[in-house]
Amino acid sequence: MTATSRAHWWATLALSGVGGLLLLGFLGPRQALPVQSRPASDENILRVAYSQELQIDPHRRSFPIPVQNLILLGLWEPLIECDPETGQPQPAAAESWEWAPDRRTLTLKLRPDGRWSNGDRVTAHDFVRGWRRLLQQSMELAAVLYPLKNAEAFNLGRLKDPAEIGVEAVDDLTLRLRLAGVRSTLVTELADPLLAPLHASTEAVLQDCRYRRQPDQLVTNGAFALERSTAEGFRLRPSGHFRDRTSLRLAGVEFVKVDGWRMGRLLLAAGRVDLLVPAFGDEKTLPTSRRVVSTSEMELTVTALDLNVTRGPLQDVRVRRALSLALDREAPTRLPEQERMTPAFAWVPDMPGRPGLKLLREDAAEARRLLAEAGYPGGRGFPVLYLPISVRWRSYPYFQAWTDRWYHELGIRTYVGYARDESRQERKKSGDYDIYFTGLQATVPDAGDMLSTFALPGMFSGSHWEDDEVKRLLLAADRVTGAERLALLEEAERRVMDAVPTIPTMFERRRTFFAEEVQGWYADPLGRQSLRRLSLRQPVSNVDRITL
Amino acid sequence: MSERNPWFVYWRDWRFWAALWVLGSAILLGVPAWDARSWLAGSPQASFRQTHLGTWPVETVWWFFAPLVLWLQSRLTLLDRRWPWALALHVLAAVLIAGLFIGLDAVRLLIANHLPWSFLPTIIHDLRTAGRWSYLPLLIYSLVMAALYAVSFYREWRAGQQLTGELRLANARLETRLVRASLDALKMQLHPHFLFNTLNSITSLIRNHRTQEAEDVVAGLGELLRRALDHRQEAMATLESELEFLRRYFDIERIRFQDRLQIEYDVQPDCVLALVPCLLLQPLAENAMKHGISRDPEARLLRISARCERSQLVLTVYNDGPPLPRDELIEGPGIGVQNTRARLHMLYGDEARFELRDQPPRGVLARVTLPFNTTPVP
Numbered sequence: 001m002t003a004t005s006r007a008h009w010w011a012t013l014a015l016s017g018v019g020g021l022l023l024l025g026f027l028g029p030r031q032a033l034p035v036q037s038r039p040a041s042d043e044n045i046l047r048v049a050y051s052q053e054l055q056i057d058p059h060r061r062s063f064p065i066p067v068q069n070l071i072l073l074g075l076w077e078p079l080i081e082c083d084p085e086t087g088q089p090q091p092a093a094a095e096s097w098e099w100a101p102d103r104r105t106l107t108l109k110l111r112p113d114g115r116w117s118n119g120d121r122v123t124a125h126d127f128v129r130g131w132r133r134l135l136q137q138s139m140e141l142a143a144v145l146y147p148l149k150n151a152e153a154f155n156l157g158r159l160k161d162p163a164e165i166g167v168e169a170v171d172d173l174t175l176r177l178r179l180a181g182v183r184s185t186l187v188t189e190l191a192d193p194l195l196a197p198l199h200a201s202t203e204a205v206l207q208d209c210r211y212r213r214q215p216d217q218l219v220t221n222g223a224f225a226l227e228r229s230t231a232e233g234f235r236l237r238p239s240g241h242f243r244d245r246t247s248l249r250l251a252g253v254e255f256v257k258v259d260g261w262r263m264g265r266l267l268l269a270a271g272r273v274d275l276l277v278p279a280f281g282d283e284k285t286l287p288t289s290r291r292v293v294s295t296s297e298m299e300l301t302v303t304a305l306d307l308n309v310t311r312g313p314l315q316d317v318r319v320r321r322a323l324s325l326a327l328d329r330e331a332p333t334r335l336p337e338q339e340r341m342t343p344a345f346a347w348v349p350d351m352p353g354r355p356g357l358k359l360l361r362e363d364a365a366e367a368r369r370l371l372a373e374a375g376y377p378g379g380r381g382f383p384v385l386y387l388p389i390s391v392r393w394r395s396y397p398y399f400q401a402w403t404d405r406w407y408h409e410l411g412i413r414t415y416v417g418y419a420r421d422e423s424r425q426e427r428k429k430s431g432d433y434d435i436y437f438t439g440l441q442a443t444v445p446d447a448g449d450m451l452s453t454f455a456l457p458g459m460f461s462g463s464h465w466e467d468d469e470v471k472r473l474l475l476a477a478d479r480v481t482g483a484e485r486l487a488l489l490e491e492a493e494r495r496v497m498d499a500v501p502t503i504p505t506m507f508e509r510r511r512t513f514f515a516e517e518v519q520g521w522y523a524d525p526l527g528r529q530s531l532r533r534l535s536l537r538q539p540v541s542n543v544d545r546i547t548l
Numbered sequence: 549m550s551e552r553n554p555w556f557v558y559w560r561d562w563r564f565w566a567a568l569w570v571l572g573s574a575i576l577l578g579v580p581a582w583d584a585r586s587w588l589a590g591s592p593q594a595s596f597r598q599t600h601l602g603t604w605p606v607e608t609v610w611w612f613f614a615p616l617v618l619w620l621q622s623r624l625t626l627l628d629r630r631w632p633w634a635l636a637l638h639v640l641a642a643v644l645i646a647g648l649f650i651g652l653d654a655v656r657l658l659i660a661n662h663l664p665w666s667f668l669p670t671i672i673h674d675l676r677t678a679g680r681w682s683y684l685p686l687l688i689y690s691l692v693m694a695a696l697y698a699v700s701f702y703r704e705w706r707a708g709q710q711l712t713g714e715l716r717l718a719n720a721r722l723e724t725r726l727v728r729a730s731l732d733a734l735k736m737q738l739h740p741h742f743l744f745n746t747l748n749s750i751t752s753l754i755r756n757h758r759t760q761e762a763e764d765v766v767a768g769l770g771e772l773l774r775r776a777l778d779h780r781q782e783a784m785a786t787l788e789s790e791l792e793f794l795r796r797y798f799d800i801e802r803i804r805f806q807d808r809l810q811i812e813y814d815v816q817p818d819c820v821l822a823l824v825p826c827l828l829l830q831p832l833a834e835n836a837m838k839h840g841i842s843r844d845p846e847a848r849l850l851r852i853s854a855r856c857e858r859s860q861l862v863l864t865v866y867n868d869g870p871p872l873p874r875d876e877l878i879e880g881p882g883i884g885v886q887n888t889r890a891r892l893h894m895l896y897g898d899e900a901r902f903e904l905r906d907q908p909p910r911g912v913l914a915r916v917t918l919p920f921n922t923t924p925v926p
Binding site: 011012019026028232258265 | 647654660664
């Protein structure tokens with residue numbers, strides 16, 4: 001036998017050995033895997049998985065994902081919280097509030113038993129301090145305070161004296177807000193985790209991230225205090241001075257860092273975490289026998305295609321209606337992992353106290369008729385539409401489905417151009433596009449909040465569309481409440497959808513997986529569930545999927 | 549590149565590369581290990597996903613596969629009849645390496661997320677459904693292997709070219725030696741021919757009791773043989789040397805023919821250093837004597853001439869004897885003339901010409917035209 005032939009045999013042997021080991025990994029059992037028992041140190045500790053970076057600085061929050069809200073609202077308590085079922089404001093750090101007759105001044109009374117985690121009393125000055133700090137952040141964050149007098153000017157640097165901002169501590173327990181204009185949703189907006197107070201000692205601790213080494217230095221006013229902060233996550237313990245500490249049923253909360261939602265799903269299956277939000281896929285396919293409950297709730301978000309009404313045929317409302325009528329909203333949502341998407345036939349989704357309307361429909365024949373009436377029968381003579389898309393959305397199946405339908409039904413071709421985010425933003429600023437994919441998330445459970453985007457000057461929207469009547473209706477709605485307000489908002493929404501400056505495409509449902517021992521989880525369209533309502537109990541069987 | 553350059557020596561030494569690989573491996577393992585020392589020591593504050601072990605691109609593992617890849621490529625040839633084996637093993641190796649990358653990715657996720665090892669197959673499966681199985685290693689392996697084989701084939705082609713050149717040179721040398729051997733054989737044909745004629749002359753002298761002349765002829769013959777043997781190893785000689793040889797030859801023949809033989813030389817001085825094949829003129833002179841002078845009692849003149857004409861040397865041997873015999877015209881010339889033609893063709897190819905013709909009103913002219921050279925032809 002020659003050396004070369006031996007080389008073949010040795011190579012075959014070695015590669016086969018490695019291949020066998022690999023096969024063990026690739027073809028090993030993927031079901032009925034063992035569930036880890038809860039360690040004694042985690043007894044009565046709720047373990048929550050998160051994959052995106054969490055920010056425990058309330059004034060620097062990046063995006064209001066539910067887990068981010070969970071940790072912020074666990075550590076900090078704003079003035080107000082919203083009832084998840086009605087959307088109505090409920091007392092939190094403030095025990096009451098009162099509007100002035102002109103509805104331009106709001107006075108809030110703080111709870112006298114409000115305490116920081118170090119035992120100090122929570123005062124109105126702490127809120128003033130915190131909000132002034134928030135107004136020094138970027139516009140995306142600070143805009144939540146823009147309804148206050150001079151807040152926008154201060155944030156944009158046009159005003160230097162913070163005392164001129166419309167927030168003042170009348171005394172230790174009285175906070176007075178002066179508004180730039182009437183805004184009926186203001187009280188609800190105060191439930192935003194961004195509007196947390198700030199203890200006098202906390203800013204420096206947040207600034208230099210001292211809390212990582214000395215978590216007890218982070219003084220918070222929420223039900224929980226920071227116990228540990230590492231790269232692997234955060235651990236909260238009940239705050240010893242929280243006014244309602246006796247009602248807390250959790251011994252603590254562990255936020256466990258995971259590499260993506262798939263890993264979070266496996267950690268839930270393995271028994272290492274108890275809660276995963278948002279969750280994707282089917283909980284019945286988890287590889288263990290752990291009993292996991294799946295819930296879903298409508299998010300207050302809408303994704304849409306803004307039609308640039310200043311360009312070519314899109315100036316014609318018949319063309320815009322044709323595009324809306326011919327849009328395929330259903331097919332993309334039936335694709336794998338897109339089941340959480342819901343076709344949108346209005347701008348405002350279902351929300352507490354206000355079911356969504358169905359103002360749009362799909363009718364390809366009517367779309368063709370309108371297009372022909374506009375002078376483009378069969379799409380003849382219609383220019384190619386340009387739709388800039390972020391390169392991050394390459395895997396999104398929607399764009400292909402939507403533009404395919406337009407081509408097949410109307411003969412309208414669309415160039416879906418992938419671009420970097422900066423380049424896409426530049427195009428938006430310069431108006432160099434026909435269609436712009438966008439999304440909107442409500443900060444309060446109120447239709448007026450989502451519709452208020454149409455009250456902004458056209459330059460701030462992707463459609464560049466403005467309508468004085470819509471602005472008037474929204475302004476009128478801000479001055480009233482209840483059914484009267486809802487009627488005005490509906491009229492405004494109908495008017496917007498009739499003009500079709502934008503085509504709502506999808507609403508989103510948020511899914512949550514949690515272990516059966518987690519009790520008290522509830523639906524909140526804003527994803528602001530409170531840790532105070534949750535508890536753990538011993539696992540029991542026969543818990544099925546529930547939809548809230 | 550000079551082989552005395554020490555770097556060149558290292559470059560060619562496998563131990564240099566082995567040391568480099570070990571050093572690189574030590575760095576690639578040591579740096580992440582040092583970076584992850586807290587995690588490896590079990591510190592509760594340390595996080596695997598923040599160490600280099602968890603964050604370094606998995607492509608660095610190619611370094612550890614490099615020897616395997618190079619070994620496989622060097623041992624598995626695609627040119628012999630086992631190439632299907634080689635191809636199959638390469639495909640297997642590529643798939644395994646791609647699988648290892650996926651496995652490493654999964655192991656890192658497993659460790660970073662503190663999952664038990666039993667979840668590894670599930671993670672691998674999840675990575676596939678998430679589209680995170682990277683098939684890039686397959687492409688990289690194929691490209692690297694293609695490049696290595698291309699280099700290997702190029703080297704083999706170059707070595708083949710070099711071998712072909714050497715073989716050609718060896719063939720040329722062999723051919724030269726064969727030609728030289730043929731010339732030697734031809735010369736060996738000339739020597740007996742001349743020798744027998746001369747011995748016949750000596751015999752004739754002895755029979756006629758011309759002892760003194762016979763002794764002179766024997767002495768001259770001895771001198772001729774000595775010179776011929778001296779030049780035995782050389783194919784070429786100067787014209788001057790050839791003429792000197794002819795003079796010795798004619799000295800012998802002059803004894804045979806007494807005063808009847810008249811030898812004339814018409815040689816341009818600048819031709820005497822020209823190189824001509826050894827013993828080129830002697831057979832022609834001998835033919836002139838045999839078929840010309842000796843056949844006609846009135847014939848007596850034999851003229852040797854040498855001229856340079858346009859970088860060619862023209863040599864003639866003329867005798868005023870009778871015309872060429874008819875049988876020679878029909879059946880071809882004798883062995884001396886044949887040998888001369890053959891030698892000229894071997895040495896000069898088409899560049900040399902030989903003609904033998906009558907020269908009316910009487911006489912025969914032998915004419916040789918060959919390249920004028922004063923330095924030996926390589």
